[in-house]
Amino acid sequence: MQLAWRVDEGSKVKLKDYDPDFVDKYTDRALASAEIEKLSEELGELQQLLAAAQHHSLLIVLQGMDTSGKDGTIRHVMAQVNPLGCEVRSFKGPTSREQGRDFLWRIHRVVPGRGMISIFNRSHYEDVLVVWRRRYAAINDFERLLSQNDTIILKFYLHISYEEQEKRLLARQVDRTKAWKLSSADWAERKYWNDYQQAYGDALSKCSTDEAPWYIVPANRKWYRSLLVARTLVSTLRPYKKEWQAKLVKRGEQELARIEKLQQVGDNPVEAKPLLRG
Amino acid sequence: MQLAWKVEAGSNVKLRDYDPDYVDEHSDPALARAELEQLGKELGELQELLAAAHHHSLLVVLQGMDTSGKADTIHQVLSRVNPQGCEVRSFKVPTSRELDHDFLWRVHRVTPGRGVIGIFNRSHYEEVLVVRVHNMVPQEAWSRRYAAINDFERLLAQNDMIILKLYLHMSYEEQEKRLLAQQKNQADAWKVTTADWAERKYWDDYLQAYEEALSRCSTDEAPWYIVPANQRWYRNLLVARTLVSTLRPYKDEWEAQLVERGERELLLLAQLGHLEQSGNRKNKSSK
Numbered sequence: 094m095q096l097a098w099r100v101d102e103g104s105k106v107k108l109k110d111y112d113p114d115f116v117d118k119y120t121d122r123a124l125a126s127a128e129i130e131k132l133s134e135e136l137g138e139l140q141q142l143l144a145a146a147q148h149h150s151l152l153i154v155l156q157g158m159d160t161s162g163k164d165g166t167i168r169h170v171m172a173q174v175n176p177l178g179c180e181v182r183s184f185k186g187p188t189s190r191e192q193g194r195d196f197l198w199r200i201h202r203v204v205p206g207r208g209m210i211s212i213f214n215r216s217h218y219e220d221v222l223v224v225w226r227r228r229y230a231a232i233n234d235f236e237r238l239l240s241q242n243d244t245i246i247l248k249f250y251l252h253i254s255y256e257e258q259e260k261r262l263l264a265r266q267v268d269r270t271k272a273w274k275l276s277s278a279d280w281a282e283r284k285y286w287n288d289y290q291q292a293y294g295d296a297l298s299k300c301s302t303d304e305a306p307w308y309i310v311p312a313n314r315k316w317y318r319s320l321l322v323a324r325t326l327v328s329t330l331r332p333y334k335k336e337w338q339a340k341l342v343k344r345g346e347q348e349l350a351r352i353e354k355l356q357q358v359g360d361n362p363v364e365a366k367p368l369l370r371g
Numbered sequence: 372m373q374l375a376w377k378v379e380a381g382s383n384v385k386l387r388d389y390d391p392d393y394v395d396e397h398s399d400p401a402l403a404r405a406e407l408e409q410l411g412k413e414l415g416e417l418q419e420l421l422a423a424a425h426h427h428s429l430l431v432v433l434q435g436m437d438t439s440g441k442a443d444t445i446h447q448v449l450s451r452v453n454p455q456g457c458e459v460r461s462f463k464v465p466t467s468r469e470l471d472h473d474f475l476w477r478v479h480r481v482t483p484g485r486g487v488i489g490i491f492n493r494s495h496y497e498e499v500l501v502v503r504v505h506n507m508v509p510q511e512a513w514s515r516r517y518a519a520i521n522d523f524e525r526l527l528a529q530n531d532m533i534i535l536k537l538y539l540h541m542s543y544e545e546q547e548k549r550l551l552a553q554q555k556n557q558a559d560a561w562k563v564t565t566a567d568w569a570e571r572k573y574w575d576d577y578l579q580a581y582e583e584a585l586s587r588c589s590t591d592e593a594p595w596y597i598v599p600a601n602q603r604w605y606r607n608l609l610v611a612r613t614l615v616s617t618l619r620p621y622k623d624e625w626e627a628q629l630v631e632r633g634e635r636e637l638l639l640l641a642q643l644g645h646l647e648q649s650g651n652r653k654n655k656s657s658k
Contacts (some may be wrong), residue, residue, distance in 0.1 A: 138570050151473075182571070184475045188482065193428075193484030193485040193486070193487075194482065194485075195482075195526050195527060195529070195530035196530070197479075197526060197534075198479060198480075198482065201475075201476060201480070202476075202479070202480055204466065204472065204473075204476070206471030206472050207471040207472075208471070209471075227529065228387035231522075231525070231526045231529070234519075234522035234523075234525075234526070235522075235526070237522075238473050238475060238523070239473060239520070241512075241515060241519070241586075242472065243470055243472075255611075305607065
């Protein structure tokens with residue numbers, strides 16, 4: 094089954110080698126929507142286990158150029174997930190309180206606790222797209238800390254083409270219902286397309302690790318993008334299923350044993366009653 | 372001038388090589404009081420500059436066995452510092468929400484922002500001290516925390532945090548004296564806990580854990596200092612000296628930043644004034 098393209102640790106990513114239009118030959122739009130339906134149901138079940146087992150947490154980082162579909166992906170893929178156990182975080186321009194600290198301070202505050210899913214709609218990676226170099230190492234250190242604490246980390250780069258972005262920006266201008274999404278900043282940022290592509294290439298190359306891998310998602314077709322994200326998520330979580338279930342069974346047994354004990358203690362006075370009566 | 376003993380990066384600390392009773396030959400309690408007074412004043416001035424320049428932050432980590440005088444050191448050395456720019460944080464047993472995260476999560480949240488002094492009365496180092504001594508997590512978990520701590524402190528230092536870590540070094544015998552004294556003195560008796568006597572049984576384990584923490588986590592950007600702490604007055608003096616001598620080199624930089632900012636503001640004001648004047652003139656001529 095075709096998943097998003099995983100960036101192996103230590104590889105050198107050239108984004109132009111990845112086709113944003115890619116669709117695998119076994120998939121078409123109609124099949125995809127049925128499959129997404131199934132996958133997001135499975136995701137909902139996996140999340141329930143994750144929350145109950147209370148051992149791992151899941152961090153999903155979504156990055157991509159403007160209009161690449163970060164919001165749409167969240168909406169389509171996470172539709173069946175219980176919002177009680179899932180937080181979406183977006184990171185705007187830092188407040189002055191945030192600016193007074195290192196760039197990971199505001200990120201660290203909102204990482205998911207055990208049993209939780211957090212989705213970062215944009216993330217600490219913005220801080221290497223726009224700024225410094227030594228931050229790659231700091232990010233790797235940080236993500237290692239999280240993964241050592243049982244956070245499962247998945248990072249998706251939604252890969253659209255320059256032409257596709259233009260289409261989407263223009264579509265927003267045409268469609269009244271989408272016009273609110275418009276911002277002149279999008280057109281301004283578009284001038285830096287090549288710089289961004291290079292910065293993304295660097296970030297994906299330097300910060301894809303075994304414990305926190307990057308995935309490149311061909312994202313020109315929205316339906317295929319959502320499908321690949323869903324597939325990649327589910328196939329990452331599925332191997333944990335047995336472990337979580339085993340934990341729950343064990344905890345259940347412990348609780349049952351405890352209840353039995355309590356009942357035995359509670360039974361004694363009941364047995365004593367007839368004696369008293371007699 | 373004698374400072375606290377700095378642990379050089381990469382060195383292998385054996386605490387028995389450091390004398391907790393040490394006092395340098397130029398100091399005595401009376402001289403120390405006067406010097407501490409002076410140093411406290413200078414520290415207050417340096418803090419004002421730190422706060423105004425709003426570029427660096429300062430983190431002071433205080434660690435030491437029970438009764439080694441962490442709270443007292445804060446009280447004696449930092450009493451001249453403006454409390455508005457100084458936060459003291461103690462770390463108790465983690466809450467269940469804190470336990471749901473990595474061990475640095477709750478620490479990172481309370482690190483000082485630019486211009487602020489943060490004092491950690493106990494710290495993330497407990498995660499390789501008490502946690503290690505009492506096997507609260509498996510060895511494989513605590514042993515990788517040293518590297519995580521170094522990574523974390525590097526991140527802070529790269530963000531212009533000045534980091535000082537002080538280990539208050541007291542002897543086993545001195546601790547016994549202090550615990551007994553606390554029990555005798557009604558006014559101090561509230562400090563007494565049976566846990567202190569219980570923890571004392573693990574003294575050697577703690578020393579070993581401290582040695583490893585000091586050896587593995589003393590770095591150029593976040594050095595450990597060993598403070599001989601059997602003599603309270605000398606402990607306070609060395610902490611104050613070490614703090615001041617660490618901050619002093621930044622003084623020129625901070626002052627320069629303030630001067631520069633002042634000039635910029637004056638220039639802005641002058642430009643505004645100029646605009647106002649020309650505006651007035653225009654108004655007059657139009658009348």
